[in-house]
Amino acid sequence: METAAKSRFVVSGAPHARGGDSTREIMLDVIIALLPAAVMAAFYFGFDAALLMVIGGASALLFEILWNLAVKKPAVPGDLSAVVTGLLLAFNLPPNAPFWLPIVGSLFAIVVVKQLFGGLGQNFLNPALAGRAFLMASYPAIMTDYLAVMPNQFEGITSATPLQYIKANPDAQILSSDLLTAFIGQKYGVLGETCAVALLLGGLYLILRRVVNWRVPFFYLATVAALSYALGRAGSPVYDLLTGGVMLGAFFMATDFATSPVTPAGKVIFGVGCGALTMIIRTFSGAYPEGVSYSILLMNLTVPLIDRWTRPKTFGKGKAA
Amino acid sequence: MLFVRTFKNGVHPSDQKKATMKKPIRIILPEKGSEVVYPMQQHLGAPAKPVVASGDRVLLGQRIAEMGGRVSSPIHASVSGVVSAIEPRLTPTGLVSQSVIIENDGLMLEDKSLATREDWRSLSREEIIDIVRDAGVVGLGGAGFPTHIKMSPPDYTKIDCFIVNAAECEPYLTSDYRVLIEETDRLLEGVEVMLGVFPNAEAVIAIETNKMEAVNRLSALVKRNPRVDVVPLYTKYPQGAEKQLINAVTGRVVPKGGLPADVGVVVNNADTVIAVHRSVVRGRPLMRRIVTVSGGAVMNKGNYKVRIGMPISGLIEATGGFREEPAKVLCGGPMMGFAMYDLDAPIIKTSSAIVALTEREARLPEQSGCIRCGKCVEHCPMGLMPLELNKFAIAADYGKFEEYDGSSCIECGCCTYICPAKRHLAQSIKTAKRLARSR
Numbered sequence: 001m002e003t004a005a006k007s008r009f010v011v012s013g014a015p016h017a018r019g020g021d022s023t024r025e026i027m028l029d030v031i032i033a034l035l036p037a038a039v040m041a042a043f044y045f046g047f048d049a050a051l052l053m054v055i056g057g058a059s060a061l062l063f064e065i066l067w068n069l070a071v072k073k074p075a076v077p078g079d080l081s082a083v084v085t086g087l088l089l090a091f092n093l094p095p096n097a098p099f100w101l102p103i104v105g106s107l108f109a110i111v112v113v114k115q116l117f118g119g120l121g122q123n124f125l126n127p128a129l130a131g132r133a134f135l136m137a138s139y140p141a142i143m144t145d146y147l148a149v150m151p152n153q154f155e156g157i158t159s160a161t162p163l164q165y166i167k168a169n170p171d172a173q174i175l176s177s178d179l180l181t182a183f184i185g186q187k188y189g190v191l192g193e194t195c196a197v198a199l200l201l202g203g204l205y206l207i208l209r210r211v212v213n214w215r216v217p218f219f220y221l222a223t224v225a226a227l228s229y230a231l232g233r234a235g236s237p238v239y240d241l242l243t244g245g246v247m248l249g250a251f252f253m254a255t256d257f258a259t260s261p262v263t264p265a266g267k268v269i270f271g272v273g274c275g276a277l278t279m280i281i282r283t284f285s286g287a288y289p290e291g292v293s294y295s296i297l298l299m300n301l302t303v304p305l306i307d308r309w310t311r312p313k314t315f316g317k318g319k320a321a
Numbered sequence: 322m323l324f325v326r327t328f329k330n331g332v333h334p335s336d337q338k339k340a341t342m343k344k345p346i347r348i349i350l351p352e353k354g355s356e357v358v359y360p361m362q363q364h365l366g367a368p369a370k371p372v373v374a375s376g377d378r379v380l381l382g383q384r385i386a387e388m389g390g391r392v393s394s395p396i397h398a399s400v401s402g403v404v405s406a407i408e409p410r411l412t413p414t415g416l417v418s419q420s421v422i423i424e425n426d427g428l429m430l431e432d433k434s435l436a437t438r439e440d441w442r443s444l445s446r447e448e449i450i451d452i453v454r455d456a457g458v459v460g461l462g463g464a465g466f467p468t469h470i471k472m473s474p475p476d477y478t479k480i481d482c483f484i485v486n487a488a489e490c491e492p493y494l495t496s497d498y499r500v501l502i503e504e505t506d507r508l509l510e511g512v513e514v515m516l517g518v519f520p521n522a523e524a525v526i527a528i529e530t531n532k533m534e535a536v537n538r539l540s541a542l543v544k545r546n547p548r549v550d551v552v553p554l555y556t557k558y559p560q561g562a563e564k565q566l567i568n569a570v571t572g573r574v575v576p577k578g579g580l581p582a583d584v585g586v587v588v589n590n591a592d593t594v595i596a597v598h599r600s601v602v603r604g605r606p607l608m609r610r611i612v613t614v615s616g617g618a619v620m621n622k623g624n625y626k627v628r629i630g631m632p633i634s635g636l637i638e639a640t641g642g643f644r645e646e647p648a649k650v651l652c653g654g655p656m657m658g659f660a661m662y663d664l665d666a667p668i669i670k671t672s673s674a675i676v677a678l679t680e681r682e683a684r685l686p687e688q689s690g691c692i693r694c695g696k697c698v699e700h701c702p703m704g705l706m707p708l709e710l711n712k713f714a715i716a717a718d719y720g721k722f723e724e725y726d727g728s729s730c731i732e733c734g735c736c737t738y739i740c741p742a743k744r745h746l747a748q749s750i751k752t753a754k755r756l757a758r759s760r
Contacts, residue, residue, distance in 0.1 A: 009661060009663065014658055014748075016656075017335075019334055019738050311725070314703060314704050314705060316574050316577040319576035
């Protein structure tokens, strides 16, 4: 309408107010929530581990900027999602990984998994986990060298990660002291996953800030606990919750917006599916003691279907008019 | 004591009511010699048809336009003067509507048909509905649905609940609150009129808990009346949306595509009940309404009793003008109000507020890509998936849009409000609804 050009005031459609957090604030909250686990990783595994995390976040941001330049978008992204991806990828590396490893992983995660599929919100796989899977397939020896760095102040089994140990010794006695060390993170593993209590705190922060919905982590953890109990696994069910990548996966990986369902019922199904696949891989796979990443990646693929099947009921629908 | 009720989902925008809540209603009259503008379309339904001609002398309260169809409403002069023109004018909702323009002679000479009815209690149900219809009463909350249609459901004996909507969940607005505080007696008498029309109904006055003074005051007054109850509602937007309100108060669910009467309920806004009272008891047609004038750019924020047809520029001037040039001026509140091109449009029956926002208040963030956080789904009071509807709207896929119940959207704006990517969800869904309908 021609009046628009002559209008004295700004004219736009309602609503004229905006509230809630921005994408940037949400991503900042995720970074804040990851800090306790990052600090504990540095404490247990030393300076090189800290450097790996910094390189992971920085290289992911750099690749996002380079991509933006290549496709002629504003160079510096308005959100911090690339930093979150890079940091999460570094969390999945063994503590002695070479410094080029997070860079290669970030390149794959940001360019191939995220940007080639349309960027933030459009990727169908979790970029950090797909990056990890890529590194796992390309550099299996480096990626599974969990035992190279002994955690600070560690006293315990030095021949295996907790999950490797109970895979080899299904009838092992898990003592309450083992549960405690698993809870505070004195155990072998990739650098971001070991300190369960730090991840739990970060996860609760995200739920209280309403950044992530409680459904996915709750049903993920509940399913892991229930199946651990049902399958009669060593130290069940607490040991399964505190070891491996379950805490990291349930709170930070499975809750990735782009690759998890948006519907309330969908989140429940997704959480249960992740938990069930994790426990199936942990218990029944021949070689893998751990199944968090692959179970989440597999569930990522089901998200469009889950969302379609779990559409919320429109208010008033199905009532006789 | 009172059990606070609510509906599912919704958002919590800053209510911005403090600035005008305590401001008593002040009467404002159009200046002598000024233009008063009556668009023929200021209600839902067919536009009214002028029954006066250019040059005619008209009196205050005289009917100047008749109903243009079954769902329509007549319009009355709110001043006395001379019809200076009948021509298309812009309404505050951005619509161009044929309008009767009266030059106000400032004398306020009343039409002799205006007379108080001492005997209103002996009127029949049909007579009351006819009076309300002929007085041009429509829903003053915003939609402008003709009130006499609401009063005539297929089977009026099945209406067991009459709700006075005083939720006033839109930020900035306090006009209904002032009505509750200042016109309490007339409101309760209006409720009595409505209960006469619905003999099997009980009345519920529904008020959000951010207006406890009104809750307490009315609760005390209706304590001994078995047919009237006051229900406090949790302060949440859109608590006053008809379907959400009915669900909160009665637990009933209005079917998709249905009306409140389908579940035995009739809802009227508080100021509408006052208009019903004025038409039936005082014999006066709808000629004025309460308007909240607020926003950072306004000099004197407050609540004003304004003649329908008074140009908004005149209203702003009469209240003391602007503190600074506003960047955006809304007719209505920030969640569902209309942004206006200029101030030439008049106050119409549905204009609950004029909110003039400063540059800072009007500034909106840029939109970015959807991150699929699902907050729009989580907060939609209608249980829709705004992110999907937005996709279908952009792709002009109206088949999918309908499959996902796009037409059930009540346009409350919660999705746009809450979206972290600041996407224009409600705006595109609204547009798609109209395009899908006109296909």
